[in-house]
Amino acid sequence: MNAPLLPANPAVKRWEKPPSGHVKVNFDASFSNNKINFGVIAIDEGGFVIGGGGGFKDEIMLIERAESYAFDESIKIVCALNIQIVVIFETNNASLVNSVKHHCTDVIVIGARIKESIKALETF
Structure with missing residues (x-):
């Protein structure tokens, strides 16, 4: 008999406050x-909301592009809040996370968008 693909008792994950000296920015x-x-929320080390935003774009696009758009908006919010400490960006989209981690070698269209987002991050 083959082993199940999913564990019988899935791990329970819960949100955690950012470490001391960090701000966590969650976007989706x-x-x-x-x-x-899209929505963005910025939370300080005490677990308090320090800013955020959201909105909509009247356009049909792939989910990867939509998540990339939310990432861009989260960067804009960090800049507008003038956050001067370490920022942890958090998303539930594994494809976007992988694109950000491998932005130097990613040659697909979303990779080009991520490269633009990374350049925006370098401004602060």
Whole structure:
């Protein structure tokens, strides 16, 4: 008999405050009525919300592009808040995380968008 693909008792993950001297910025995107919706929230080391935002874009696009758009918006919020300490960006999109980690070798279209986002990060 083959082993199950998913564990019988999945690991329970929960959100954690950022470490001392850090700000955690969580962002996400979703679709509704042919629009992408996005949200961003910035939280300090005490677990308190220090800023955020959200909105929509009246455009149909791939989820990877929508998540990349939310990432861009999260960078704009960090700049607007003038955060001068280490920022941890958090998302639930593994594809975007991998694209950011491998932005130097990523040659697909979303990789080009990530490279633009990385350049924006270098401004602060």
